[in-house]
Amino acid sequence: MFFFKIKSYKQKRNRFSKVEIDLGGLMEKPSMEWIDKLFLCMTDFYQERWTRQFDRWLPEPLFKAQWQSALQGLTHDEIRGVLLLLRQAAKSPAALPPSHLEFYNFAKGTAKPFIANQKIPANRGNSAIARRCLDEINAKLRNKKIGCST
Numbered sequence: 001m002f003f004f005k006i007k008s009y010k011q012k013r014n015r016f017s018k019v020e021i022d023l024g025g026l027m028e029k030p031s032m033e034w035i036d037k038l039f040l041c042m043t044d045f046y047q048e049r050w051t052r053q054f055d056r057w058l059p060e061p062l063f064k065a066q067w068q069s070a071l072q073g074l075t076h077d078e079i080r081g082v083l084l085l086l087r088q089a090a091k092s093p094a095a096l097p098p099s100h101l102e103f104y105n106f107a108k109g110t111a112k113p114f115i116a117n118q119k120i121p122a123n124r125g126n127s128a129i130a131r132r133c134l135d136e137i138n139a140k141l142r143n144k145k146i147g148c149s150t
Contacts, residue, residue, distance in 0.1 A: 029072045034079070035064050038071075041083050045090035046097040053097075070100035071107075078107040085113050092116035 030038075039060075042050045054060045071079065082103055089095050098106065098113065105111040 029068050030074070030076075030079070032064065032068065034076075035068050035071075038067070038079065038083070039064065042086070042097055045087055046095070049095075050097045067100045067103075070104055074104065074107050082106045082113075085115070089113040089115045 039050075054063055057063070058066065085106060086098065090097075092115075095114070095116065102111065102113075106113055
């Protein structure tokens with residue numbers, strides 16, 4: 001994380017005094033090397049769901065520049081933490097890759113990615129349970145009168 005100060009001069013009674021303002025640890029833009037690594041991770045996690053957006057919206061270099069600007073103010077640990085979360089979230093086939101603003105919010109903790117529960121119920125695919133349920137539905141349909149009641 002980088003700290004920097006803005007120096008300005010204030011005129012007071014025909015004299016200039018130096019005023020320093022500390023902006024509290026804002027980080028510079030991440031290097032393009034970090035953005036390249038981030039894009040490789042996102043490609044690994046989301047595969048085609050990540051790469052198909054380059055052709056549609058923006059060319060990849062502009063897309064990377066947009067992400068680089070949006071991730072200003074994040075620490076490397078925050079970026080790593082989000083990547084660990086997104087690795088889990090991307091396991092669901094319905095998961096979509098985040099936008100640069102969503103990624104920033106995930107890193108700052110103001111939002112959380114949806115991580116689908118991957119556990120398959122024990123009774124899924126059991127033919128005996130399916131047969132019993134179909135028999136119950138058929139019995140209800142046989143007892144129900146079809147038509148308008150007046």
